[in-house]
Amino acid sequence: MQTRRRSYVRLAGCGNGKMMTKSLSKSIWNDVLEHVRLHAPHLARTWFSDLDPAELSGGVLMITAANAPRVRYLNEHCRRTFAEAAQAATGRLISVRFECDDNTEDTDVLSFDNDGSLLKLSDDYLFGNFITGPCNRLAHAAALAVAESPGKAYNPLFIHGDVGLGKTHLLQAVCHEFKHRQANTNIVYISCETFTNHFIEAVERGALHQFRYRYRHADCLVIDDIQFLAERERSQEEFFHTFNTLYQSQRQIILSADCSPAEIPSLEERLVSRFNSGLVALVDRPCLETRMAIVLAKTKLRCIDVPDNVIKAIATHIDSNVRELEGTLAKLTLLSQTQGGRIDIDLAMEALGITGPKPLVSIPEILNNVSKRHNLRLSDLQGKKRTKSIAFPRQVCMYLAREMTNLSLEEIGGYFGGRDHTTVLHAHRTISKRRQENPVFELELQNLQTTLRNGS
Ligand code: ADP
Ligand code: MG
Secondary structure: OOOOOOOOEEEEOOOOOOOOEEEEOHHHHHHHHHHHHHHOOOOOOHHHHHOEEEEEEOOEEEEEEOOHHHHHHHHHHHHHHHHHHHHHHHOOOOEEEEEEOOOOOOOOEEEEOOOOOEOOOOOOOOHHHOOOOOOOHHHHHHHHHHHHOOOOOOOOEEEEOOOOOOHHHHHHHHHHHHHHHOOOOOEEEEEHHHHHHHHHHHHHHOOHHHHHHHHHOOOEEEEEOHHHHOOOHHHHHHHHHHHHHHHHOOOEEEEEEOOOHHHOOOOOHHHHHHHHOOEEEEOOOOOHHHHHHHHHHHHHHOOOOOOHHHHHHHHHHOOOOHHHHHHHHHHHHHHHHOOOOOOOHHHHHHHOOOOOOOOOOOHHHHHHHHHHHHOOOHHHHHOOOOOHHHHHHHHHHHHHHHHHOOOOHHHHHHHOOOOOHHHHHHHHHHHHHHHHHOHHHHHHHHHHHHHHHOOO
């Protein structure tokens, strides 16, 4: 492990030396964050820059976050990573603890997991992180309107669509927004399965009274995946009464499902008509533009730098499900860690599972194609002239030779008038950069590569 000589602590507190607490110096703390971002980009969040390394004592670094959900996120996912980063940055054995800035507990959303424990709202599922497009504009606008005036705008709000298209994200965004606007609102956010499990349990234990109290006193009832009510007659009956009680007292009800109310198998007609009485909004598959915007947003959220052509490749190849887009991005990040942080189109193809042996082409094929396109003679490309109209197509040839043949840099240089390997490397870098910066050029090069691969 690397050790550092420079002082890694600053002293804070009163001047007389008593009760002094130590903390990390700013630059060391920056190193810690940098280490985390580099080694665990999938865990990094933009709000990490707001964290405060409040105190260092007895080998324990206390890190303060702004609110309870952040502390929860850090405790669940980041403890080891931060400890390793602190050790790398200071050269000392340090463990970490996270604590909350404002001491408010995260109790204003009453939500239960399948086993009855607390169901966690994801910190990332905020309106601010939701990308809109023609596919989800209505659902998003309705969710926002409901968050602004619960019980008044649309009641119930029913959001439906295929899996992985953002229903849960929108439902949780509304819960976050409620929490933010009115800390004391009693929100019950729950999966449909939990509702039915609680109901069955309550019947078995003779505790229906408590069950009803829990659900019928909610200011806002949010139930995810309500299609699981299908075929469950008694739960449907109970839910019908819960619904009516809440609805009559103008409490907000928000539901999601993988299909429209009428398509939920064997759902009682009276429930179908209740669900249809508010607003029913579809989230559809996103178009290419929206998918690209989503991938870009996710890279920003995770603080990873991904070139445009990679974003486009991912969004083009995965066209049905946002969760899969995220999965590919996570895979890409992991793969890039094995490559020293490099993220490029080849790695993206690997993450997308579109690998196979690279079809090899020969240098003469490359030279022929490029010379025709640029109206040049072969001897120009292989000669010494450095005018731009020749030098640039020559760089394209070298780039393609590096990408599409198994030749070494020296061998490639040899084909181009005995140029050395640094010239070839430079050409490769120049063209890679241009591919990222210039979409028209990128398209031209993709066409050229396809032509070469197809052997024409
Ligand atoms: P569903 O509940 O419809 O199955 P989720 O809400 O769980 O889907 O979404 C799956 C993942 O895709 C989540 O991580 C979510 O943040 C992301 N996602 C879906 N749609 C969008 C969007 N429009 N903008 C940003 N992220 C999205
Ligand atoms: Mg869901």
